[in-house]
Amino acid sequence: MSKVFLKQIILAIVGVVVICFILLKWLKISTNHGEFKTVPDLKGASIDVAKMHLEDNNLRLEVLDSSNFNPDYPKFSVIEQDPIAGKKVKDNRKIYVTLNPSGFRKVKVPDLKEKTFRQAKPTLEALGFSIGNITYTDFLGENEVVTLKHNGIELKAGDELPKTSKIDLVLGNGNRPSSE
Numbered sequence: 001m002s003k004v005f006l007k008q009i010i011l012a013i014v015g016v017v018v019i020c021f022i023l024l025k026w027l028k029i030s031t032n033h034g035e036f037k038t039v040p041d042l043k044g045a046s047i048d049v050a051k052m053h054l055e056d057n058n059l060r061l062e063v064l065d066s067s068n069f070n071p072d073y074p075k076f077s078v079i080e081q082d083p084i085a086g087k088k089v090k091d092n093r094k095i096y097v098t099l100n101p102s103g104f105r106k107v108k109v110p111d112l113k114e115k116t117f118r119q120a121k122p123t124l125e126a127l128g129f130s131i132g133n134i135t136y137t138d139f140l141g142e143n144e145v146v147t148l149k150h151n152g153i154e155l156k157a158g159d160e161l162p163k164t165s166k167i168d169l170v171l172g173n174g175n176r177p178s179s180e
Contacts, residue, residue: 031090041085042078042097050078054095062094066101069163073100104128104163109148111157117143117171124167132166139172146170 027033037057042050047063054061073079080098083089107127112120121131132149139146148155149168161167 035091036088037091037093039081039083039085039087039089039095042081042095043085044073045078046074047076047078047097047099050097058091059089060092060094062096064096064098066099069101069104075100075102106160107163109155109157109159109161109167112145112148113157114141114144116141117145117169120145120169128163129161129165129167132168134169134171136171136173138175138177140174140176141172142174144172146172 037059039059040053040057042053045053047061051061070079077100078097079100082096083093089095107129110123110127112123115123117134124131137146147170149170150161150165155161155167
């Protein structure tokens with residue numbers, strides 16, 4: 001091997017080391033290596049307050065689709081966030097939040113006429129409704145649903161009510177209706 005070739009190899013190695021050193025220093029500066037922001041706790045905060053907290057910390061807000069209504073939180077407030085509060089993140093990081101909708105979503109009332117109470121109760125409860133008052137009327141089918149009511153108004157199959165609404169049931173008592 002000649003001295004010129006050896007000198008060229010050494011210069012190439014030194015050049016690569018210098019370039020790598022400069023590149024690593026540039027990456028450390030440009031990525032703010034070791035500099036983190038703490039994610040604030042946004043749960044229960046309104047969208048405006050959450051945006052303010054994040055802007056103060058040089059973080060960005062990204063709203064995800066609203067989830068099911070949670071009565072423990074105010075309407076349109078943050079009920080979930082990702083990353084969670086207290087987590088360390090870089091500047092300008094997106095913080096994803098899920099908002100509480102304005103109320104329970106609407107659910108269609110099923111057709112339960114002439115179904116037994118034993119069938120109607122679990123069907124209504126599975127849809128998120130609760131059973132209100134149970135009254136009886138003359139109807140040949142004992143314990144069969146004659147009508148469904150909400151706040152005194154008779155319901156038809158397909159009507160929509162907010163989830164968790166109380167539905168009153170009018171059941172048959174097993175007696176033949178009088179023909180007056």
